[in-house]
Amino acid sequence: MLEDRLLIWKFNRGNRDVLRRIYEKYKDDLVTLAAALLNEKNSAEDAVHDVFVSFIKSADNFRLTGSLKGYLATCVANNARNINKARQRYQNITLDEAEIVSSHSNRPEYTVMFGEELRQLTWSLGQLPYQQREVIILHLYSGMKFKAIAKSQSVSINTIQGRYRYGLGKLRLLLNGEVKK
Amino acid sequence: MRPADNIDKLIKKLHLSASAELDERVHSEISKVLAESKKIKSAKLEPKIWRIIMKSRITKLAAAAVIIIAVMVGIHYFGGSINGASVALGQVMENMKKMPWLHGVIEGAYSGKPDRFEGWISFESRIHASKRPSGEIQYRHRDILNKYDPKSKTITISYMPNDEFRKMGSVWDYWESMIKHFNEGAAKISQEKSIYEGKETTVFKISCSPFGTPMEIKMTVDAEKNLPIFLNQKAFDANGNITIEANAYFDYPENGPADIYELGVPRSAKVINNLPSKEVSQILEMYGSHRESAPSRYIALVTNSCFDEKLDTFLTHGISVIYRNNKTQRIDEFRLPRTGQKEWRENWLTFKKEMGNTFESQLAWWKQNGEICNVDLYDEKFQYVVSRENDKWVAQPRKYMPLGDLRADNDLADFGWGVHFVSTFSGSCPFTIVENEYSKKHNVICVEITAQGRTGTDSTQQVWAVPPKRTRCYLNPERDYICQRFEQHESFEAPWQEDKTWLEHIEKNNIKKQWADNRVREVVEFEQTEEGQWYPKTIKSWNPADTHNNIISIKKIYLRTNPKFPDGIFDPENLPKANE
Numbered sequence: 060m061l062e063d064r065l066l067i068w069k070f071n072r073g074n075r076d077v078l079r080r081i082y083e084k085y086k087d088d089l090v091t092l093a094a095a096l097l098n099e100k101n102s103a104e105d106a107v108h109d110v111f112v113s114f115i116k117s118a119d120n121f122r123l124t125g126s127l128k129g130y131l132a133t134c135v136a137n138n139a140r141n142i143n144k145a146r147q148r149y150q151n152i153t154l155d156e157a158e159i160v161s162s163h164s165n166r167p168e169y170t171v172m173f174g175e176e177l178r179q180l181t182w183s184l185g186q187l188p189y190q191q192r193e194v195i196i197l198h199l200y201s202g203m204k205f206k207a208i209a210k211s212q213s214v215s216i217n218t219i220q221g222r223y224r225y226g227l228g229k230l231r232l233l234l235n236g237e238v239k240k
Numbered sequence: 241m242r243p244a245d246n247i248d249k250l251i252k253k254l255h256l257s258a259s260a261e262l263d264e265r266v267h268s269e270i271s272k273v274l275a276e277s278k279k280i281k282s283a284k285l286e287p288k289i290w291r292i293i294m295k296s297r298i299t300k301l302a303a304a305a306v307i308i309i310a311v312m313v314g315i316h317y318f319g320g321s322i323n324g325a326s327v328a329l330g331q332v333m334e335n336m337k338k339m340p341w342l343h344g345v346i347e348g349a350y351s352g353k354p355d356r357f358e359g360w361i362s363f364e365s366r367i368h369a370s371k372r373p374s375g376e377i378q379y380r381h382r383d384i385l386n387k388y389d390p391k392s393k394t395i396t397i398s399y400m401p402n403d404e405f406r407k408m409g410s411v412w413d414y415w416e417s418m419i420k421h422f423n424e425g426a427a428k429i430s431q432e433k434s435i436y437e438g439k440e441t442t443v444f445k446i447s448c449s450p451f452g453t454p455m456e457i458k459m460t461v462d463a464e465k466n467l468p469i470f471l472n473q474k475a476f477d478a479n480g481n482i483t484i485e486a487n488a489y490f491d492y493p494e495n496g497p498a499d500i501y502e503l504g505v506p507r508s509a510k511v512i513n514n515l516p517s518k519e520v521s522q523i524l525e526m527y528g529s530h531r532e533s534a535p536s537r538y539i540a541l542v543t544n545s546c547f548d549e550k551l552d553t554f555l556t557h558g559i560s561v562i563y564r565n566n567k568t569q570r571i572d573e574f575r576l577p578r579t580g581q582k583e584w585r586e587n588w589l590t591f592k593k594e595m596g597n598t599f600e601s602q603l604a605w606w607k608q609n610g611e612i613c614n615v616d617l618y619d620e621k622f623q624y625v626v627s628r629e630n631d632k633w634v635a636q637p638r639k640y641m642p643l644g645d646l647r648a649d650n651d652l653a654d655f656g657w658g659v660h661f662v663s664t665f666s667g668s669c670p671f672t673i674v675e676n677e678y679s680k681k682h683n684v685i686c687v688e689i690t691a692q693g694r695t696g697t698d699s700t701q702q703v704w705a706v707p708p709k710r711t712r713c714y715l716n717p718e719r720d721y722i723c724q725r726f727e728q729h730e731s732f733e734a735p736w737q738e739d740k741t742w743l744e745h746i747e748k749n750n751i752k753k754q755w756a757d758n759r760v761r762e763v764v765e766f767e768q769t770e771e772g773q774w775y776p777k778t779i780k781s782w783n784p785a786d787t788h789n790n791i792i793s794i795k796k797i798y799l800r801t802n803p804k805f806p807d808g809i810f811d812p813e814n815l816p817k818a819n820e
Contacts, residue, residue: 064526064717065522065525065526065529068526068529075270075273075274076274078270078273078274079267079270082266082267082270086258086262086263086266087255087256087257087258089258090256090257090258090262091254091255091256094256095251095254100256100259103256104258104259104261104262107258107262107266108262108265108266111266111269112266112269115269115270115273116269116273177250177253177254180247180250180251180254181254195251196251199247199248199251199252200251200252200254227247230247231247234247
């Protein structure tokens with residue numbers, strides 16, 4: 060936390076050397092976040108890459124305030140959402156790939172991406188509507204507060220809490236095997 | 241336990257590592273940005289460096305002479321001023337950057353006492369090592385100092401930050417001011433050809449007063465290599481008596497000592513590591529960085545008030561008006577009008593009402609009713625002080641201060657991020673972060689330093705005992721790391737004194753105990769500049785040993801940042817004239 064303050068302080072004063080430290084510090088967390096949202100590592104890495112490129116290029120034009128980790132997680136989530144929307148549009152119009160869409164969650168890389176131990180969790184997360192999955196991961200994995208998530212998505216905090224509650228309930232049922240796979 | 245009971249723990253277990261390919265892609269983007277940024281920086285710096293290189297050879301060498309003395313002799317003779325010397329070391333580094341190492345032996349006498357000193361400096365690696373006949377050896381690499389004490393056969397490793405280096409701005413600022421100083425005739429320089437140990441040399445004779453000490457220097461420069469190889473230096477007191485005479489011999493080896501052991505410290509020496517933890521280092525860096533970026537263009541009106549027991553309230557007895565334009569600074573001090581303490585006390589409530597509580601109202605009132613008693617001007621080169629004594633202005637001789645006005649507690653940076661707080665962090669005492677009632681209540685970081693009691697002998701062989709000391713600095717991360725509270729506690733009966741028998745071996749009649757200095761200083765009110773920087777608004781100071789725990793003084797700061805300064809306010813010609 061203290062190091063983050065130092066990084067933000069240096070960054071805001073034009074020290075670009077801190078960019079490497081910021082990337083090294085958060086790269087794994089951000090790739091994990093994006094992969095959990097997108098269920099696929101290559102797209103996740105693309106999302107993180109794009110976020111960092113944009114962050115690096117716009118460094119001179121804005122000042123960071125608040126949490127560095129929260130800021131980067133929000134950017135990655137926004138990017139992942141866009142990728143997901145594009146993917147859905149593509150899937151909706153490509154009838155040939157309908158089968159792939161339906162069996163998407165059973166793809167080998169999806170189930171083993173986070174290791175065998177977490178296979179059931181990753182499969183279950185993949186069954187949730189995207190918006191619910193997003194709130195659960197941002198809150199439980201990235202540690203973002205509901206208020207911050209609501210602000211980043213321009214929706215009310217009640218909506219976010221509702222998505223979290225429903226998503227968590229469904230996830231619980233899926234993990235306990237009470238919902239048919 | 242069912243998986244659903246542990247959803248949050250399971251989710252936190254998710255982990256993927258970024259691939260080498262992603263690393264490469266992102267680092268490549270960062271490299272591009274850094275390359276651009278460096279191009280811009282070097283373009284900005286280039287003309288300044290070029291101007292300096294274009295200065296004449298004489299001034300360059302003359303500056304080098306002073307610098308070498310400061311580094312090699314100054315450390316030894318001027319009371320071990322490592323920080324000041326490190327500033328000078330930076331200049332040497334720039335001037336002699338082609339030389340991997342500078343090695344010097346200095347033999348001389350300080351106030352008639354013979355002494356010898358051997359030193360090594362690597363400008364590139366920022367290593368500074370020294371060895372003395374007493375067996376004391378120091379090896380300093382950047383901010384880390386290894387010091388060997390031959391009596392206790394102990395190496396103490398300490399963190400020694402260079403605040404003066406930060407305050408100075410950059411090595412180039414110092415370099416330029418030094419060269420300007422010589423160019424403007426503050427030093428007399430002459431040169432002649434000579435032969436030294438069979439080599440063709442040039443001898444430069446320089447008379448100057450670096451750091452306020454008059455000096456005469458004869459520097460012998462190897463004509464072929466254009467590097468100083470010998471110098472003779474004499475320093476004088478105000479009466480013209482020689483206080484220092486030294487001969488220094490220099491050479492430039494390819495290699496130097498890699499660590500303190502290569503200077504002869506036995507491998508069996510005990511090591512005491514007083515380096516701060518990573519967390520403390522980060523806090524210190526934050527503190528230093530905020531100090532560095534404290535407002536530097538402003539007018540601050542500072543009221544000084546003391547508690548008056550008769551009125552049971554605080555009476556303002558004077559103000560200081562600080563005009564600060566980066567490194568240039570003027571302080572006008574106003575004192576009570578000549579009404580006398582009694583009349584002042586009787587009319588205090590009326591005066592207080594008239595003064596109001598704003599920058600403008602206070603300044604107007606004091607200009608009309610107060611009396612300027614002291615003006616202190618620093619113009620980036622000289623410090624001028626004129627004081628009102630017996631109805632006349634008395635001017636002190638101007639002092640050449642190329643490193644800046646280093647006195648503590650006279651600008652906004654000192655009020656919030658005092659250099660004396662920083663200096664308490666340095667040295668050989670261990671730092672710890674402690675949590676106590678105050679730090680918890682105010683959500684601040686408390687850095688504690690405890691020092692053991694020690695004894696020393698003065699020139700009359702009188703033994704002095706310095707009490708054990710504990711300082712606590714409470715830094716407020718929510719207020720730009722301002723030192724919100726500073727506590728200093730000294731006591732001969734301190735519970736943290738490890739060796740309780742430390743005074744028992746000294747004859748009681750031959751020992752003088754130093755006065756125990758106990759004080760607390762607390763920022764009780766903060767404000768922000770228009771740019772969002774925090775600064776202390778109200779500071780209270782008191783002596784906690786006072787049984788009544790009375791607050792003894794209050795400082796209140798009224799600040800205007802980026803002001804339009806009064807015309808000619810920084811011009812020495814406009815200072816009150818002596819005898820007027």
